[in-house]
Amino acid sequence: MTGQQATSGQAFRATLKRDLVIAYKRKNDVVNPFMFFLIVATLFPIGISPDPARLGEVAAGVLWISALLASLLAMDNLYRADYEDGSLEQLLLSPHPLYFLVLAKNISHWLVSGLPVVLVSPLIAYMLNLPDEAYGVLLITLLMGTPVLSLLGSIGVALTVGLGSRGLILAVITLPLSVPVLIAGTITVQQTLNGAELGGYLAIMGAMLVGALTLAPLASAAALRISVN
């Protein structure tokens, strides 16, 4: 009956798998942010102007803002259920570094809420008349940027998960942190259209991604410990 100690890698995989199974069984949580992204992005042409030339100018910004809002909407259920049913306590009592377990939860969360948005973005970009040469860059920036949004959002959620009624506090904490990513993402796409060299801009986004991957889970872990206190 008794087994050997699990390695941190095994605990990481088990947590990742568990969260993916939960997401599969709670399809609402997966579909909601995705639908939200589609709706917000499709409302812009109605609100601004259906003129293709004008849409093309704002397309990158619209896609990035929609992705940011969708990621914010999806954040809320990252730790909430675990907090309410006590699984979070079990997570904190694991002998493994909390960094890896939190990272596993973040990765699973991005796979089900961030990745679908990235994958559908070319379709929306087509609808918004984004110039042809910017498609590739848009996809790359979203691919690098949305994980950063998830990782940063995780800190805000971890800080607020213990609060009864949270309202807008999550947005107030998370959005200022997300602004640099939004700026870097949209500028990269804009500058490509202006014919600029891409390397430097992508390097900045890459640095943000690496920084978030290495540091944000530590902050989330510390915030979770405070929240269950």
Added chain:
Amino acid sequence: MEAAETQSGSVEKSSHSILSVNSLFCERDDRVLFRDLDFAVNEGQVLQIKGSNGSGKTTLLRILCGLNDAYEGEILWYGEPVEERVEDYFGSLAYIGHRVGVNKVLTPVENLRWTCSLQQVVEDEALYAALAQLGLRGFEDSQCFTLSAGQQQRVSLSRLLVSDARLWILDEPFTTLDASGVKQLEALLREHADRGGAVMVTTHHNLAVSDLQILKLG
């Protein structure tokens, strides 16, 4: 059933102490929950923590598990400060709180597999055997929201059967169990202690466990 009933301060410490606590002080909202609390849990002991509602039983257990750090005093794991041996300590601890740690959309097996995998490698047969032993045969693959509160409690308790943890810290594990469940859990506690483990449990229920130690709070 003999109970060595003691006020805080006199549960005997010995070289076999798994966990010992020295002059623990905790204050919440300007109310002192306990002060100068000294006790120890030894191998082979079942320690019941008694006290009226709000006397700090849950807080004490959460402090011991490191889930609450609003305390002063010393907690020793095999004679060494617990902060210095966190990995070893968490690897040998099974905690079941008020919130039992059972995800509602997962099945009992999936729940058990995850909580166990945080500590050790377990075979699926062991998981199924543990669930069957606690009367959940046939429910292994139902989602947990279809189970009653007592059954969810049993899902959570089945972890104790699979786990190698030496120290069990259980917060009100009897609340939703039926009479046979209570008997079974009492037997489990005794068995664990007889194997050299230790149990700390809070409950208002009169535990029918032989050689029970009691710590009174408040």
